[in-house]
Amino acid sequence: MAPTELHASDPQPLANWWQPRRLSEQGCWHLGIGPLSIYLERTQGEWLVGQQRHPDSELLHQVVQQPLEARPDDITFQRYVFRKAPLDFCLQPRLMDRAVVVKTRQPVFIPPGESINFYISTPLCVRLLLGSQVQLQEWPVLRLSDTWFGPSTRIGELCYAAKTHARHSLDEVPLRPHRAVTPLTISNQDKSILSIDKVSLPVPLLSLFERSDHTLWTEAVTLVHQAEQPLAKFKIERKLPLGIQASQRISEPREQVEKNALVRAFAGIFSD
Structure with missing residues (x-):
């Protein structure tokens, strides 16, 4: 399946958030799956990955997909370096x-x-895959x-x-x-x-x-x-x-x- 270009969306009760997607080099992408939030940022040679959990029960039935102008300052990001960073990612349940x-x-x-x-x-659990099934993390x-x-x-x-x-x-x-x-x-x-x-x-x-x-x-x-x-x-x-x-x-x-x-x-x- 071809990766989908990312666009901002309102919170959705249910959505197929596990489809392959393509991330540009502009800003940070936020995906909220129930109480788990995942933040992704890509440059030409690296991916930055962060995550946090929300105790707010109102988020438990929602899927949030939205761009951010910059990654959050209060979250620790892990840095993955590549000769040429993959363009696509998939969050696999x-x-x-x-x-x-x-x-x-x-x-x-x-x-x-x-x-x-x-x-x-x-x-x-949510598994983060890049490009041709390169596994980075699982939460x-x-x-x-x-x-x-x-x-x-x-x-x-x-x-x-x-x-x-x-x-x-x-x-x-x-x-x-x-x-x-x-x-x-x-x-x-x-x-x-x-x-x-x-x-x-x-x-x-x-x-x-x-x-x-x-x-x-x-x-x-x-x-x-x-x-x-x-x-x-x-x-x-x-x-x-x-x-x-x-x-x-x-x-x-x-x-x-x-x-x-x-x-x-x-x-x-x-x-x-």
Whole structure:
């Protein structure tokens, strides 16, 4: 895809901010993606790159693209030097590099033989690419807390803890430019009731897709709980859910999933 020339724009609720673009040598370009602002400046032989995060919640649903006469003085810029600086850049959305643990609004009880559907949104990372895919930096849009997910300090894995909820209805999911939505099915194939208060979503195993309205989605995921099994069967559906049409794949998984994979997915499990 040919790079797009940059022009000033008003804040947009949703926009395909990941398209390749061309930056002139005049002034500084500001791109605000939810709470993350990225500042870019190019000269003949270098790129200057800066970033900051905004706590203002009013910015969370907006994409801002605008030229600035000069780069901000209160931001530290990193300098990348080239014999001849590339003209084009691309800000590529990526899923997080660890599983993300989300809490349900309250403990969820799934009777034997039942399945439930959730929609989980997780924050993105943004990767800066120049020219022919020269990667300069990658930033998480939100700084998430580390959390250990497992029954003990010896068994489990290091994950991110996200301040979000597993939504039961798609209508309840706020669509934001810095998050991706994963349709999740949890199936209880045990003979006992399954209780869940946290779910670990292995986002490094998932791809990222753009829907026609410029929202970002992953494939649908199914987690199957079986009797006396601390790990869940993990299945990636190779198509998006009914009613969700993706125009293109934006990024590949960070890791490849094994066939018939088992993952540590649930916390707060007990039998009744």
